[in-house]
Amino acid sequence: MTLTVEDDASAHRTPATLADRLLDIKRIYHEPDITRFPRAVEVLERFPDAERIEVLSHQAIPGLYGNEGNVEDWVRIKRETLVLGEKKSLSARRNERSSDWIAPSTANGCAMACSYCYVPRRKGYANPITVFANIDKITGYLERHAARQGVKPEPNQCDPIDWVYDIGENSDCSVDAMVSANVRDLVDLFARIPNAKASFATKLVNRDLLSYDPRGGTRVRFSLMPADTSRLVDVRTSKIAERIAALDDFVEAGYEVHLNFSPVIVHEDWLADWAELLEQIADGTNERTRQQLAAEIIFLTHNEGLHDVNLGWHPKGEDLLWRPDLQQLKRSQSGQWNVRYKSPWKGRWVEQLTDLIGDKLPTCRVRYAF
Structure with a gap:
């Protein structure tokens, strides 16, 4: 049986224990001459017993990406495999939803295995962590980019004052921080x-981050959903109760803390489950935390290809995620078939959930919902 954070009550005691539960790195694929980067040397020293395998590119690893047979080893690959590479193309992409800009990645992939995650769609049947070792080049680019923007001319839903950069679009920074110092940098x-300010969403409570000194410059968006649903689809993540219990601590440590209600998964009792979750948040946080809360709401978008992958390693989760009776097909820009909740129904469900937040957690501003 796969050992998960949810399976072991002791897993949350220290970040080191949590890292040991999620990661048992046995092989590291790396690009040629990767040790010219001090960050790569640090990562290699962090896992001294791992086999080192040189590859031409972090994006094309024979036998790892594009190998449908890897589905059966989905979680084992996440636990045992790491990739080291150089981020060669640096650009900040406009977003205007969760952030003003998507920062160039310092990592992609994840040791967790949420069954609805969109990142595996791009990587092909395997999704271990890739660490980009040229962190100095990335941080230098971001500092120059922010300087060019100047003062934000007017408030928007991302932030009233600061330009917001999402630093974790394709990974979970709380996990990345267990592998390298990129997140701390x-x-x-x-x-x-x-x-x-930086922003990232997370499903993992890594209390190591409490020792950092963010000084209000980083927004942590804790992803939350009803606990029963999370136990089925949030594989290898922190328990919902543990995430809620961390909110006050992260505010106290100097982070801005928001909530990421994503994905919202509809089933017959979904609204009652969300009412219970919102009450747990209200009861489990102090006034200071509640007054600064804001939330984004994202209803589930699933993918036909990912559905087929999940049937090979975690079919029970698909009972919730794949609901043809509630969903409609829509072709994505990449040409894949996605499924989303049917338009007339989804509009009503969005309204019901936002009304529920207003009732149960009235100080929490909804930044956007779709």
Whole structure:
């Protein structure tokens, strides 16, 4: 049986124990001459017993990506495999939803295995962590980019004052911080940039981050959903109760803390489950935390290809995620078939959930919902 954070009550005691539960790195694929980067050397020293395998590119690893047979080893690959590479193309992409900009990645992939995650769709039947070792080049780019923006001319739903940069679009920074110091470097960077802040969503409570000094420059968006649903689809993540219990601590440590209600998964009793969750948040946080809360709401989008992958390793989760009676097909920009909740129904469900938040957690501003 796969050992998960949810399976072991002791897993939350220290970050080191949590890292040991999630990661048992046995092989590291790396690009040629990767040790010219000090960050790569640090990561290799962190896992001294791992087999080192040189590859031409972190994006094309024979036998790992694009190998449908890897579905049966989905979780084992996440636990045992790490990739080291260089982020060669640096750009900040406009977003205007969760952030003003999507920062160039310092990592992608994840040791967790949420069955609805969109990242595996791009990587092909395997999704271990890839660490980009040229962190100095990435942070330098971000500092110059933020300087070019100047003062934010007017408030928007991302933030009333700062330009917001999402630093974790394709990974979970709480997990990344267990592998390298990239996340710490980013938090330090945005602590000193006067007109910008970092932002990332997470499903893992890594209390190591409480020792950082964000000084309000990093927004942590804790992803939350009803606990019963989470136990089925949030594989290898922190318990919902543990995430709620961490909210006050992260605010106290100097982070801005928001909530990421994502994905919202509809089933017959979904609204009652969400009412219970919102009450747990209200009861489990102090006034300071509640007053600064804001939330984004994202209803589930699933994918036909990912559905087929999940049937090979975690079919029970698909009972919730794949609901043809509630969903409609829509072709994505990449040409894949996605499924989303049927338009007339989804509009009513969005309204019901936002009304429920207003009733149960009235100080929590909804930044956007779709």
